[in-house]
Amino acid sequence: MNSMSVWGSDAWPWYVAGPLIGLFVPALLIAGNMLFGFSSNLRHLCAILAPGRVEFFRYDWRRQGLWNLVFMLGTLIGGFLAVHWGAPHDVAISAQTKSSLARLGLHDFSGLAPAELFTWRVLLTLRGFVSVVVGGFLVGFGTAYAGGCTSGHAISGLADFQLPSLIAVLGFFAGGLAATYFILPLLF
Amino acid sequence: MPRKQPIDTEAPAPLERRPALLVYLLLGIAFGVVLTKSEVLSWFRIQEMFRFQSFRMYGIIGSALATAALSVALIKRLHLKSASGELISIPPKVLGSGIRYAAGGTIFGLGWALTGACPGPLFALVGAGVTVILAAVLSALFGTWFYGWLRPILPH
Numbered sequence: 084m085n086s087m088s089v090w091g092s093d094a095w096p097w098y099v100a101g102p103l104i105g106l107f108v109p110a111l112l113i114a115g116n117m118l119f120g121f122s123s124n125l126r127h128l129c130a131i132l133a134p135g136r137v138e139f140f141r142y143d144w145r146r147q148g149l150w151n152l153v154f155m156l157g158t159l160i161g162g163f164l165a166v167h168w169g170a171p172h173d174v175a176i177s178a179q180t181k182s183s184l185a186r187l188g189l190h191d192f193s194g195l196a197p198a199e200l201f202t203w204r205v206l207l208t209l210r211g212f213v214s215v216v217v218g219g220f221l222v223g224f225g226t227a228y229a230g231g232c233t234s235g236h237a238i239s240g241l242a243d244f245q246l247p248s249l250i251a252v253l254g255f256f257a258g259g260l261a262a263t264y265f266i267l268p269l270l271f
Numbered sequence: 272m273p274r275k276q277p278i279d280t281e282a283p284a285p286l287e288r289r290p291a292l293l294v295y296l297l298l299g300i301a302f303g304v305v306l307t308k309s310e311v312l313s314w315f316r317i318q319e320m321f322r323f324q325s326f327r328m329y330g331i332i333g334s335a336l337a338t339a340a341l342s343v344a345l346i347k348r349l350h351l352k353s354a355s356g357e358l359i360s361i362p363p364k365v366l367g368s369g370i371r372y373a374a375g376g377t378i379f380g381l382g383w384a385l386t387g388a389c390p391g392p393l394f395a396l397v398g399a400g401v402t403v404i405l406a407a408v409l410s411a412l413f414g415t416w417f418y419g420w421l422r423p424i425l426p427h
């Protein structure tokens with residue numbers, strides 16, 4: 084891989100991407116003593132949109148979460164910019180993964196997410212609904228219950244050697260493996 | 272409405288002086304670019320990880336963690352102050368019974384494998400043009416709201 088392809092159209096190698104992601108922890112701490120954690124934004128959005136009488140959503144979201152909501156908006160813009168930077172390409176997953184997914188019943192390996200699961204056209208099929216709607220619900224419920232997601236626990240929390248984060252990350256993998264091996268096969 | 276029961280509210284620390292929000296916008300943009308260019312927001316990559324068929328995701332998460340841990344250790348050692356002038360500190364998470372971390376973590380893990388995305392990537396994917404993920408974001412908001420509603424009766 085030459086230096087052009089590292090920054091151009093191909094996926095950045097792991098040893099470039101990983102440290103860059105890790106640097107968001109000190110960057111946010113130094114910028115404003117803020118702890119890198121993305122899922123709080125789901126809570127802030129609930130607090131803005133529909134706090135109701137739920138105590139969990141009744142706090143000053145501007146004061147506590149505006150910085151993170153702005154970060155979130157940036158993340159969305161960043162995703163837009165990144166796909167328009169460099170030539171589009173398929174995600175180069177291993178041949179082994181391709182054959183595992185093909186055995187499952189997946190045929191289209193183009194794009195960032197498989198069109199057979201993640202298009203509006205299949206949203207109301209069993210597999211589309213479970214992948215998008217049920218999956219999304221579990222992400223929202225689980226991160227709020229666990230008090231963090233991959234950024235808050237697997238990166239920020241573990242980087243500070245916090246035991247709760249280790250328990251959460253073990254849970255992430257237990258859940259992920261269960262969904263991969265027991266739920267996904269039921270969808271095809 | 273579930274029965275109310277006092278639970279510590281792990282509210283983020285208030286901020287007195289904060290840098291211009293532009294800084295957070297720029298950092299967010301950089302984060303979205305990295306998530307996309309590293310492909311960690313791809314359902315395919317998440318499957319590859321949970322099937323243990325490539326080192327890539329483990330390399331990314333591992334080196335991200337190492338970089339973050341080293342930075343945090345250095346910040347603590349040097350007693351660095353943030354740009355807003357306060358001493359940088361990381362509030363410890365309350366362990367409690369640990370159930371919230373085990374159960375919540377497992378529930379999130381199920382969703383992570385199904386959507387192929389954690390919360391950050393969900394938003395980056397919408398920006399990247401996978402618009403159906405908007406439905407996943409909406410559903411995630413319902414999930415978070417439902418947790419908030421059930422919170423008083425859930426074991427923590």
